[in-house]
Amino acid sequence: MSRNQFRTVSEQENGQWVRYRLLACRCGAEGRIRDTSARLLPVSPLAEAFRRAGWTNVKPDRGTCPSCSAPKPKPIPQEKPVMAVEPPRQPNTEDKRRIREALFAHYLEDKGCYAKAHSDRSVGQSLNVPFAWVSATREALGFGPDVNEAASAFNSEVGAIRQSLTDLQDEVLKLVANRCDELEKRLNAIERAGYKGAA
Template sequence: MKGQGFRVVCEQEGGVWVRFRTLTCRCGAEGRIKDTGKRLLASSPVADAFRRLGWTSVKPDRGVCPVCSAPKPKPAPAPKEIVMAVEPPRQPTTADRRRIRDALLDHYDEDGGFYRGEQSDRTLGETLNVPFAWVSSMRDAMGLGADKSEASQAYTAEVMAMKEELRRLQDEFLAAFAKRCDDLERRISAAERRGYRSAA
């Protein structure tokens, strides 16, 4: 039933009838306030009582419950992207180029097409304290040979000589083995042709 605008509900509590004023939220939640006076409370004190309980937009026929009235948590802001400035790779200065060129002229055997001793683009770069890529680039620009050293050339030549000796020994061994096999096969054939003869 309606009374002063707010819905009135009567229920028994401990054998005594108690009057409640109710309010319903759009989510279905119901709020109740006891109205124990002899006469129904006016709408204004009932509305104030619901507001003290956390209800908002209170009107006799509707209201917003405390759960729906609670402020919604704001979504955390998306993290800002930090744009890192990419520095261009360091380039050789004129002085760097001159030092690299002079070192190449000192350490590279242009006729042989290799570094003297055990030098390489990397070791020359370490000595000059510059990236070895700069040394490689300058070597190519000067029209010099590959990044190989005299020591590596000697090592390669030594290894190739040993491989050649091994191949020759294998050929000699196989030839001697084949000759020995042929000789044994001839002797076996001759013995088989003679056949077994017992002593008389």
């Protein structure tokens, strides 16, 4: 058989001879197109008939069957194993004791704030424990908020300066308004008197 022609086979069906043109795939599948013409069909119309039947890479001596031509399914990515989440570490008895002692040492109950610049965070850092543990213990013991004397003094000083600034602005505005009123009255009096030039 020529490499430029499709393989031909004739079989008897219902008492008649029928001619088929064949195409083989690497997987072993075989494609058949019935050729009923008086002469052998040329390569081009046969190749088109195989393509319509789902074959690809059609050549007279080989092709790719529809099964092999179908797109391969994408592999399903393997799911990463779910890591078990450990619950957050909780304070033990020794941690709780140390936190209580630090709070009693640094928190001024009568003022409702930490002494100097202490805070939940600074106490936690000094004890090497999460500051959330310090916050929880402070609230459980009934202490006040997480504020300190330094912040209170700072806020008081800032508040006092703001009040002084507001008072000064009010004073300046009042002085300017009074002075404007005086000048406006003088101007009105002069305009009412009118200009009296030399006769």
